[in-house]
Amino acid sequence: MTDITPTDEEQQRVVPVVAVVLAAGSGVRFDPRNPKQLVMLGGKPIVQWCLEAFEHSAAVTDIMVVVNDRVREPVEHIIETTGMTKVRAVINGGAERADSTQAALDTLARFGVPGDAKILIHDSVRPFVSQRQIQDCVDALDEFTAATVADPSTDTVLLTEALGDRKVIKSVPDRRFVFRAQTPQAFRYATIRRAYEFASQDHGFRPTDDTRVVVEYLPDEPVAIVAGSQFNMKVTTPEDMPFAELTAAIITRTSAKHDMRQVLMSAIDELMGGSDTTDQPGAPQQPAPDTQAR
Ligand SMILES: Nc1ccn([C@@H]2O[C@H](COP(=O)(O)OP(=O)(O)OP(=O)(O)O)[C@@H](O)[C@H]2O)c(=O)n1
Numbered sequence: 001m002t003d004i005t006p007t008d009e010e011q012q013r014v015v016p017v018v019a020v021v022l023a024a025g026s027g028v029r030f031d032p033r034n035p036k037q038l039v040m041l042g043g044k045p046i047v048q049w050c051l052e053a054f055e056h057s058a059a060v061t062d063i064m065v066v067v068n069d070r071v072r073e074p075v076e077h078i079i080e081t082t083g084m085t086k087v088r089a090v091i092n093g094g095a096e097r098a099d100s101t102q103a104a105l106d107t108l109a110r111f112g113v114p115g116d117a118k119i120l121i122h123d124s125v126r127p128f129v130s131q132r133q134i135q136d137c138v139d140a141l142d143e144f145t146a147a148t149v150a151d152p153s154t155d156t157v158l159l160t161e162a163l164g165d166r167k168v169i170k171s172v173p174d175r176r177f178v179f180r181a182q183t184p185q186a187f188r189y190a191t192i193r194r195a196y197e198f199a200s201q202d203h204g205f206r207p208t209d210d211t212r213v214v215v216e217y218l219p220d221e222p223v224a225i226v227a228g229s230q231f232n233m234k235v236t237t238p239e240d241m242p243f244a245e246l247t248a249a250i251i252t253r254t255s256a257k258h259d260m261r262q263v264l265m266s267a268i269d270e271l272m273g274g275s276d277t278t279d280q281p282g283a284p285q286q287p288a289p290d291t292q293a294r
């Protein structure tokens with residue numbers, strides 16, 4: 001494992017924390033005529049939920065969005081009209097997910113991002129990433145060079161092989177060790193860059209996520225698991241929409257209640273002569289991690 005213990009001088013420096021939001025997919029399994037990253041969910045496009053989560057994160061310093069020609073204009077419109085301040089670039093992706101990540105890594109190199117920068121790569125179609133998950137990814141990189149949000153499998157997973165024209169079970173992994181990969185997937189820049197350099201020599205390699213690139217090509221670098229949840233779902237097919245709509249409605253309601261409590265507490269605070277009520281019993285609490293106000 002690479003030694004990433006910072007020197008005193010390095011500790012004084014602010015390490016960039018860059019969120020890369022991948023939105024260059026064509027959503028074939030959803031509806032290729034209707035890019036899913038732009039589909040409205042609880043009153044705003046799916047990609048906007050993700051962008052706002054990173055914009056509001058205290059840990060994230062910069063955001064890069066990876067798009068295709070079809071979605072570029074609407075995505076730029078969202079960034080402009082919502083007044084996001086952390087988006088540094090909207091770049092073109094590639095044919096496959098890994099090509100889009102590669103495009104982001106190349107752009108970061110051109111920007112001169114340091115090797116110890118923390119890079120969080122996120123699917124634009126996982127709208128409900130929580131502030132806790134983002135922060136836990138950032139923190140995990142103080143100990144590891146790679147980490148991924150993942151959710152323990154509640155299903156028993158079957159690994160299969162072909163037998164004639166059927167599939168039969170080859171093995172059944174112990175469920176206690178089985179997790180479902182989610183995003184963000186987080187890396188020190190030098191680590192993910194090196195893994196992708198190796199992968200680029202291997203033309204048949206088609207990873208569906210970024211941690212796999214580290215697992216395959218840098219097997220000595222452990223990839224830490226960060227707690228995910230079922231709410232950090234990916235919108236993959238139209239069947240995912242009812243659950244997504246329900247989750248969006250719950251978050252919007254919780255967030256509205258939270259805002260109302262904030263207004264009331266400030267009013268009370270003013271009436272009481274300006275005492276700080278935010279740390280006292282009954283002071284407004286953050287909504288539960290998975291339903292944090294965005
Ligand atoms: N060439 C690609 C392919 C995917 N993605 C992004 O990576 C995430 C992966 O989610 P997935 O459900 O696989 O998205 P799509 O590739 O769009 O879906 P499909 O495989 O059904 O076409 C999405 O945010 C997608 O926009 C990307 O930026 N560039």
Ligand SMILES: C[C@](O)(CO)[C@H](O)COP(=O)(O)O
Nearest residue numbers: 123181182183208209210234
């Ligand atoms: C990165 C990912 O979201 C992890 O669950 C996933 O691998 C993305 O793409 P997929 O094509 O749906 O597997």
